[in-house]
Amino acid sequence: QKEVEQNSGPLSVPEGAIASLNCTYSDRGSQSFFWYRQYSGKSPELIMSIYSNGDKEDGRFTAQLNKASQYVSLLIRDSQPSDSATYLCAVNIRGGNQFYFGTGTSLTVIP
Amino acid sequence: DTAVSQTPKYLVTQMGNDKSIKCEQNLGHDTMYWYKQDSKKFLKIMFSYNNKELIINETVPNRFSPKSPDKAHLNLHINSLELGDSAVYFCASSQGWTASMENGYTFGSGTRLTVV
Numbered sequence: 001q002k003e004v005e006q007n008s009g010p011l012s013v014p015e016g017a018i019a020s021l022n023c024t025y026s027d028r029g030s031q032s033f034f035w036y037r038q039y040s041g042k043s044p045e046l047i048m049s050i051y052s053n054g055d056k057e058d059g060r061f062t063a064q065l066n067k068a069s070q071y072v073s074l075l076i077r078d079s080q081p082s083d084s085a086t087y088l089c090a091v092n093i094r095g096g097n098q099f100y101f102g103t104g105t106s107l108t109v110i111p
Numbered sequence: 112d113t114a115v116s117q118t119p120k121y122l123v124t125q126m127g128n129d130k131s132i133k134c135e136q137n138l139g140h141d142t143m144y145w146y147k148q149d150s151k152k153f154l155k156i157m158f159s160y161n162n163k164e165l166i167i168n169e170t171v172p173n174r175f176s177p178k179s180p181d182k183a184h185l186n187l188h189i190n191s192l193e194l195g196d197s198a199v200y201f202c203a204s205s206q207g208w209t210a211s212m213e214n215g216y217t218f219g220s221g222t223r224l225t226v227v
Binding site: 008034036038042043044045046049086088090098099100101103104 | 146151152153154155156159167201214215216217218219220221
């Protein structure tokens with residue numbers, strides 16, 4: 001099992017819909033979770049971090065963490081074409097000092 | 112103004128050559144990283160330096176040698192380049208390097224390395 005797994009997609013949603021991106025991880029001791037967005041040909045940029053179980057909201061983005069299920073997700077409300085990108089999940093593994101990335105989920109928002 | 116800058120942006124070279132990629136950050140961060148992103152977008156950590164000291168050294172061929180002359184710089188030298196080294200190499204920095212670090216990583220714009 002990979003340390004961090006994501007459905008590679010592609011995921012397509014119509015403009016205005018909710019996009020749901022999921023990530024699972026292998027290390028029960030993981031404490032920190034990040035979501036990055038990467039446009040084609042660009043570098044990853046941080047969208048959100050989450051450390052505690054439950055939901056964390058920032059504008060149209062909501063991160064959800066369930067440590068018991070080793071699952072973290074990102075919801076994008078009112079999806080816009082500009083949200084079309086690859087979304088990368090990053091999780092600290094093995095004692096906290098290393099962050100592993102998933103392979104990313106490609107999202108396309110259709111106008 | 113660029114927070115994390117890498118040079119060069121593109122690098123095309125022949126197999127067997129030796130090349131270097133430079134990275135500099137002006138954020139005052141104390142930790143810097145090299146990541147490799149393959150054609151399937153998988154980002155894999157290679158090295159990490161905290162205050163100029165190596166703290167992470169993943170299973171990377173010893174043809175790859177990082178050097179950190181100071182906290183703001185982390186360079187990557189690659190000897191005897193192979194076709195499989197073709198990828199995008201990202202430099203990143205952070206303040207702190209533990210699970211409690213704030214704000215994650217700030218990435219550079221990447222260096223697309225093509226070995227022919």
